[in-house]
Amino acid sequence: MNQAKVKVAKAKTKKVLNVLITYCILIVVAFIFFFPCLWLILASFSKSGSIYSFDGFFPVEYGFDSFKTLFTDTVMYNYPQWFLNTLFIASMSCILGTILTILTAYCMSRFRFKSRKAMMKTTLVLGMFPSFMGTIAVYLIMTQFNLINQHWGLILIYSAQAPMGYMVQKGFFDTIPYSIDEAARIDGASNFTVFVKFTLPMAKPMLVYTALTAFTWPWSDFILPKMLLVDRDLYTVAVGLMSLGETEFARFAAGSIFIAIPIIVLYFCLVKYMINGMAAGAVKE
Amino acid sequence: MKKTLPALIAHIAVILAVIIVMGTLGLIAAGVASEGSEKFTDEIERNVTLRILENDTAKEQGYLKELLDAFNAEYAEYGIKAVDANMDQFTDLETGGPYGYGPDVLYQANDAIMKYVDGTRKHILPLPVEQLDCYEHIGKNAWDAYKVTIENQDFICGVPVNIQQPLLFYRKDLLPANWETEWDDDKNGVPDMIEYWTDLYRYSQTIRAQSASNYGYMKSLNDGYFASGYFLSYGGYVFGGEERNDTSDVGFSKNDGYLGAKIIRQLASVMNLECTEDTITKNSYSRMAQGAYFATMTTPDVYTMFIKEMVNAGFTEEYARENLIMTDVPKLPVSGDLEDESQGFKDMTVMGGINGYAISSYTKAPNAALAFVNFATSYKMINRRAELLGISPARGDSAEALGGLNANINNNLTAGTIYVMPSVRALGQVWTPLQTYCAILADDSLTGKNVYVTDEALKKGLENVDNQIYAAIHTLG
Numbered sequence: 001m002n003q004a005k006v007k008v009a010k011a012k013t014k015k016v017l018n019v020l021i022t023y024c025i026l027i028v029v030a031f032i033f034f035f036p037c038l039w040l041i042l043a044s045f046s047k048s049g050s051i052y053s054f055d056g057f058f059p060v061e062y063g064f065d066s067f068k069t070l071f072t073d074t075v076m077y078n079y080p081q082w083f084l085n086t087l088f089i090a091s092m093s094c095i096l097g098t099i100l101t102i103l104t105a106y107c108m109s110r111f112r113f114k115s116r117k118a119m120m121k122t123t124l125v126l127g128m129f130p131s132f133m134g135t136i137a138v139y140l141i142m143t144q145f146n147l148i149n150q151h152w153g154l155i156l157i158y159s160a161q162a163p164m165g166y167m168v169q170k171g172f173f174d175t176i177p178y179s180i181d182e183a184a185r186i187d188g189a190s191n192f193t194v195f196v197k198f199t200l201p202m203a204k205p206m207l208v209y210t211a212l213t214a215f216t217w218p219w220s221d222f223i224l225p226k227m228l229l230v231d232r233d234l235y236t237v238a239v240g241l242m243s244l245g246e247t248e249f250a251r252f253a254a255g256s257i258f259i260a261i262p263i264i265v266l267y268f269c270l271v272k273y274m275i276n277g278m279a280a281g282a283v284k285e
Numbered sequence: 286m287k288k289t290l291p292a293l294i295a296h297i298a299v300i301l302a303v304i305i306v307m308g309t310l311g312l313i314a315a316g317v318a319s320e321g322s323e324k325f326t327d328e329i330e331r332n333v334t335l336r337i338l339e340n341d342t343a344k345e346q347g348y349l350k351e352l353l354d355a356f357n358a359e360y361a362e363y364g365i366k367a368v369d370a371n372m373d374q375f376t377d378l379e380t381g382g383p384y385g386y387g388p389d390v391l392y393q394a395n396d397a398i399m400k401y402v403d404g405t406r407k408h409i410l411p412l413p414v415e416q417l418d419c420y421e422h423i424g425k426n427a428w429d430a431y432k433v434t435i436e437n438q439d440f441i442c443g444v445p446v447n448i449q450q451p452l453l454f455y456r457k458d459l460l461p462a463n464w465e466t467e468w469d470d471d472k473n474g475v476p477d478m479i480e481y482w483t484d485l486y487r488y489s490q491t492i493r494a495q496s497a498s499n500y501g502y503m504k505s506l507n508d509g510y511f512a513s514g515y516f517l518s519y520g521g522y523v524f525g526g527e528e529r530n531d532t533s534d535v536g537f538s539k540n541d542g543y544l545g546a547k548i549i550r551q552l553a554s555v556m557n558l559e560c561t562e563d564t565i566t567k568n569s570y571s572r573m574a575q576g577a578y579f580a581t582m583t584t585p586d587v588y589t590m591f592i593k594e595m596v597n598a599g600f601t602e603e604y605a606r607e608n609l610i611m612t613d614v615p616k617l618p619v620s621g622d623l624e625d626e627s628q629g630f631k632d633m634t635v636m637g638g639i640n641g642y643a644i645s646s647y648t649k650a651p652n653a654a655l656a657f658v659n660f661a662t663s664y665k666m667i668n669r670r671a672e673l674l675g676i677s678p679a680r681g682d683s684a685e686a687l688g689g690l691n692a693n694i695n696n697n698l699t700a701g702t703i704y705v706m707p708s709v710r711a712l713g714q715v716w717t718p719l720q721t722y723c724a725i726l727a728d729d730s731l732t733g734k735n736v737y738v739t740d741e742a743l744k745k746g747l748e749n750v751d752n753q754i755y756a757a758i759h760t761l762g
């Protein structure tokens with residue numbers, strides 16, 4: 001009896017210890033990841049605007065001066081314009097990219113046609129190459145189409161590249177029983193009606209997931225806009241922040257924090273759909 | 286077998302098409318190059334828009350707007366409109382220019398501008414500079430920074446505006462109260478620590494001994510542009526040849542160049558490890574404002590940034606302008622030892638540059654662009670530029686009229702104590718090996734590794750730098 005109690009106690013202690021150690025590790029890891037963010041947030045509220053006036057790691061005085069400067073002092077660094085540019089590019093790329101990705105995935109999932117397998121394999125292999133690999137070629141092509149220094153040039157590239165990652169969406173469509181399509185067709189529905197009226201409503205989580213990923217990429221991308229945008233007023237936030245002068249640290253911090261806000265809000269609003277979407281595409285039932 | 290012949294023909298057709306397209310493009314490019322000087326016909330194009338690329342300070346301080354407004358008013362009858370190109374100040378004309386996305390007129394440093402005409406590249410136009418009002422007033426040394434020789438004929442591809450020279454920036458209010466009795470041996474009314482590197486070094490040691498957080502002279506010693514002056518002062522050079530552009534002869538280690546390395550080691554000892562990287566360059570504005578640094582070395586175009594930081598630190602602008610002083614760099618000891626004044630002193634040779642205007646080969650209005658350059662380099666506009674931006678004009682008459690440091694800098698260029706950055710693309714290969722060596726020297730001194738203590742070790746290290754630069758130019762370039 002005593003032995004059993006000791007065993008239980010030991011097991012309990014072991015469990016508590018396990019939990020304790022796990023939490024300790026998690027807290028340390030979380031702190032390591034969170035500290036730079038915390039530092040950046042606090043630095044953005046630095047009143048002096050210079051990291052070299054900090055007392056140790058953190059600013060001595062706090063204020064909203066950096067944020068005020070960010071939105072009012074626009075002669076050299078037009079942050080509000082950059083923000084709107086980024087929003088426009090990301091939103092349009094998100095809409096077009098989502099449509100193209102969903103259509104591609106649906107097509108690959110539902111239709112059987114010649115070279116389908118070959119196309120799937122090709123896109124899979126092509127998708128493995130980093131997108132910046134073809135930057136010079138992209139630049140030259142864009143010059144021929146007169147799309148340098150234009151937001152639509154970027155939108156076109158982001159939207160065109162988005163369907164390369166259609167595999168998750170295809171996996172999701174594969175899980176929707178084909179019998180639903182057949183039943184609809186028997187009732188006289190066309191392919192388009194089946195897609196719009198039956199499949200899409202069921203694919204809402206996947207739509208959200210696709211839209212979110214299609215939005216976040218152009219939102220934070222640096223390489224393409226840096227290469228294609230020449231005019232300062234057309235810059236995106238990422239490129240604009242990189243062009244700040246070397247003493248403009250507080251403005252940089254404030255700009256970095258502010259750019260994260262819309263995406264954080266979006267994530268919080270849509271995270272439940274997103275998790276559903278990711279999980280749904282992962283397993284074929 | 287059946288497929289082989291059509292495939293072969295298809296391949297040949299593709300290759301021929303590529304050759305024809307490339308050849309056509311090549312001919313077009315060659316045509317552009319040859320017609321460069323013929324583009325200036327004295328007939329100013331009407332109803333055109335000129336995109337002007339200026340530097341950020343000019344934009345920030347409102348000079349660019351003034352310049353554009355004045356020019357547009359002057360040339361209103363031609364319908365010419367000069368506008369801010371609104372691009373990054375370091376925009377590479379070579380990247381977007383050929384495709385029509387570059388500026389028409391650009392203001393950059395001589396090494397940046399002249400790389401556009403290096404070798405077979407012809408991205409900027411040779412200019413009929415004799416026609417410009419400023420021609421007679423700018424010295425030969427400044428024009429030479431924009432000279433290119435093609436088939437034994439000299440062309441000038443830029444118009445000098447501003448002479449860039451490293452200067453010593455110091456806080457007058459941080460001078461010791463007794464400097465007139467203790468720090469002015471020659472009784473000339475100038476503090477010795479501003480006049481001689483030996484005294485600046487000694488004063489830095491004194492400050493360090495008094496406070497752990499305060500410093501005397503502080504500078505990122507790994508910055509090749511500023512550090513090269515120590516080597517150049519003792520006979521070292523970047524490239525050999527009369528025109529200083531013979532890239533087969535790299536010469537930082539030549540003559541007594543190694544003495545510069547010795548100076549860098551000694552200076553590091555009164556700084557901290559931040560001098561081995563860029564931190565001091567970035568924090569000197571606020572640290573000087575806080576009084577943590579007594580002096581630093583930088584170029585005059587950033588003067589307003591120091592003032593801004595001092596105002597942020599709580600000083601009035603008037604106080605800041607009165608106490609933040611820019612002056613010529615101190616004299617170096619002939620001995621090459623900051624603790625030995627026995628052999629006397631010599632002027633320090635510094636690496637400098639000439640910023641100026643150039644006209645893009647891709648402009649559709651070269652004559653209007655030339656009119657703009659003429660207007661922007663006029664006596665009135667250069668004086669205004671100097672007044673607003675604190676630049677040192679390349680125009681001799683402006684420098685003389687403004688007096689003080691401006692006249693000194695202009696004289697330094699004539700006297701040769703400003704070593705103008707060679708206007709060759711290969712210069713880009715110089716900085717990394719030089720920076721690495723300077724950082725190693727500073728680290729060696731501060732961490733007590735003491736690898737580079739003897740003259741032989743310093744010489745050998747510098748010879749390695751020369752070899753690395755040579756290899757980089759002739760294998761990568």
